[in-house]
Amino acid sequence: MSAIRLTDIPTRAPGNMDKKKTRKATHKLKKAIADLQNILYAEAKHSLLVILQGMDASGKDGAIRHVFNRINPQGIQVTSFKVPTPEEAAHDFLWRIHAHAPARGMMHIFNRSHYEDVLVTRVHGWIDDDTAHRRMQHINHFEQLLLDHQTTILKFYLHISREEQAKRLQERLKNPKKRWKYNPSDLEEAQKWHDYLHYYEEVFATCSPEIPWIIVPADQNWYKEFVIAEAVHQALKNMQLRYPRRASLASAGHAHNRKK
Amino acid sequence: MSAIRLTDIPTRAPGNMDKKKTRKATHKLKKAIADLQNILYAEAKHSLLVILQGMDASGKDGAIRHVFNRINPQGIQVTSFKVPTPEEAAHDFLWRIHAHAPARGMMHIFNRSHYEDVLVTRVHGWIDDDTAHRRMQHINHFEQLLLDHQTTILKFYLHISREEQAKRLQERLKNPKKRWKYNPSDLEEAQKWHDYLHYYEEVFATCSPEIPWIIVPADQNWYKEFVIAEAVHQALKNMQLRYPRRASLASAGHAHNRKK
Numbered sequence: 001m002s003a004i005r006l007t008d009i010p011t012r013a014p015g016n017m018d019k020k021k022t023r024k025a026t027h028k029l030k031k032a033i034a035d036l037q038n039i040l041y042a043e044a045k046h047s048l049l050v051i052l053q054g055m056d057a058s059g060k061d062g063a064i065r066h067v068f069n070r071i072n073p074q075g076i077q078v079t080s081f082k083v084p085t086p087e088e089a090a091h092d093f094l095w096r097i098h099a100h101a102p103a104r105g106m107m108h109i110f111n112r113s114h115y116e117d118v119l120v121t122r123v124h125g126w127i128d129d130d131t132a133h134r135r136m137q138h139i140n141h142f143e144q145l146l147l148d149h150q151t152t153i154l155k156f157y158l159h160i161s162r163e164e165q166a167k168r169l170q171e172r173l174k175n176p177k178k179r180w181k182y183n184p185s186d187l188e189e190a191q192k193w194h195d196y197l198h199y200y201e202e203v204f205a206t207c208s209p210e211i212p213w214i215i216v217p218a219d220q221n222w223y224k225e226f227v228i229a230e231a232v233h234q235a236l237k238n239m240q241l242r243y244p245r246r247a248s249l250a251s252a253g254h255a256h257n258r259k260k
Numbered sequence: 261m262s263a264i265r266l267t268d269i270p271t272r273a274p275g276n277m278d279k280k281k282t283r284k285a286t287h288k289l290k291k292a293i294a295d296l297q298n299i300l301y302a303e304a305k306h307s308l309l310v311i312l313q314g315m316d317a318s319g320k321d322g323a324i325r326h327v328f329n330r331i332n333p334q335g336i337q338v339t340s341f342k343v344p345t346p347e348e349a350a351h352d353f354l355w356r357i358h359a360h361a362p363a364r365g366m367m368h369i370f371n372r373s374h375y376e377d378v379l380v381t382r383v384h385g386w387i388d389d390d391t392a393h394r395r396m397q398h399i400n401h402f403e404q405l406l407l408d409h410q411t412t413i414l415k416f417y418l419h420i421s422r423e424e425q426a427k428r429l430q431e432r433l434k435n436p437k438k439r440w441k442y443n444p445s446d447l448e449e450a451q452k453w454h455d456y457l458h459y460y461e462e463v464f465a466t467c468s469p470e471i472p473w474i475i476v477p478a479d480q481n482w483y484k485e486f487v488i489a490e491a492v493h494q495a496l497k498n499m500q501l502r503y504p505r506r507a508s509l510a511s512a513g514h515a516h517n518r519k520k
Binding site for chain 2: 099
């Protein structure tokens with residue numbers, strides 16, 4: 001596998017893509033995903049973990065809202081990983097992540113993830129290179145553990161241009177519907193753009209032996225949503241899901257919901 | 261490292277050990293452990309994980325009760341891993357284990373552990389060799405993750421003779437104080453003695469690259485308790501614990517208790 005250079009990858013849709021047609025295609029994919037998710041849940045054999053990473057304002061929240069909004073909420077769980085709580089920080093960095101790994105039959109989405117622990121931490125110099133490399137090995141082993149449990153993992157990097165990011169951060173200040181998302185630290189982080197690119201590229205090179213990263217051109221939401229929907233649909237199709245003939249022992253997976 | 265052959269290892273104390281003197285030594289060690297545990301908690305930098313494995317009636321419960329009963333319960337947590345609940349079984353085998361990994365400053369004891377997932381499962385043929393070997397690799401990676409988080413791990417195998425086990429299982433039936441521990445399936449499991457020995461020896465060979473197993477002669481409780489207390493004391497001493505001069509950020513570890 002050749003190294004991923006983000007600056008060589010477009011942040012916009014290919015020129016021949018038609019916005020209206022693509023939106024229609026996304027709409028169809030979303031319906032198909034909702035149907036497949038129902039079988040995933042009924043069969044309770046596989047699970048799906050969708051990891052969303054990307055710079056501030058790259059559209060992670062929007063992707064969740066617009067790609068997964070047709071899915072039965074009983075079978076999906078979204079976790080946003082923010083600054084670790086004191087209890088989380090007192091444990092190894094994968095402790096809080098593992099707690100949210102999907103049970104059989106479930107689809108989980110990580111809005112940011114364990115990858116922050118080898119990104120923001122490095123940009124700010126909170127951990128040294130050796131620690132970062134050990135963490136990336138731990139990440140690979142952890143993801144392998146999930147793969148062995150019939151969990152499919154999709155790792156998306158939402159790829160926006162620096163100009164688009166600046167525009168969106170400004171928009172957050174002006175638009176009262178978006179103002180709540182504005183965080184003064186976003187502007188400081190934006191200054192560290194190249195550092196983030198650098199450490200992301202190292203993640204792509206180190207943490208994808210079995211699960212390649214999907215780089216999503218994300219300047220246009222309609223294209224971003226299509227790329228994600230297509231990958232999710234394909235992943236579910238690859239599981240060769242089947243409705244079980246009867247309630248099986250495996251439906252233990254649903255204990256998850258029964259309990260809550 | 262040469263392979264461990266359990267049948268070559270005595271289940272009783274060396275002939276020159278004096279029971280009375282040894283009990284006194286254990287008593288002193290327990291006091292020292294309680295003092296060190298207080299610093300472990302105050303410093304909130306390291307943590308200790310004690311894993312207890314052994315055949316039925318090998319004295320795991322007794323070891324916990326008699327070696328750790330002087331410790332401030334605020335800094336210790338014991339987890340007994342029994343048959344997985346439906347929710348646990350719907351996740352990878354390390355999911356429920358990881359949830360109980362110690363926060364900085366804490367001492368956790370596992371009464372049985374993730375090792376059951378490569379022992380009882382193999383004796384009963386619930387998993388094949390390939391799955392078992394993959395699980396053992398996952399265990400090694402998982403324990404390495406904890407080591408990297410300043411967690412010291414002590415793995416004890418309580419080694420009793422088949423005769424001693426038979427005696428204790430009988431005792432459970434007769435003694436009203438022990439009757440509650442009697443489980444008819446214990447006798448069936450006891451029939452599989454040699455299978456258990458075999459799979460334990462494979463665990464010792466495969467899962468100890470960094471953390472060697474401590475084989476504890478366990479036919480006599482006084483000696484068993486001494487060996488465990490000595491190892492725990494040494495592990496805490498090796499941490500070079502120090503009372504911090506002031507409440508540090510690291511005391512975040514205590515969030516664990518504050519929350520409960």
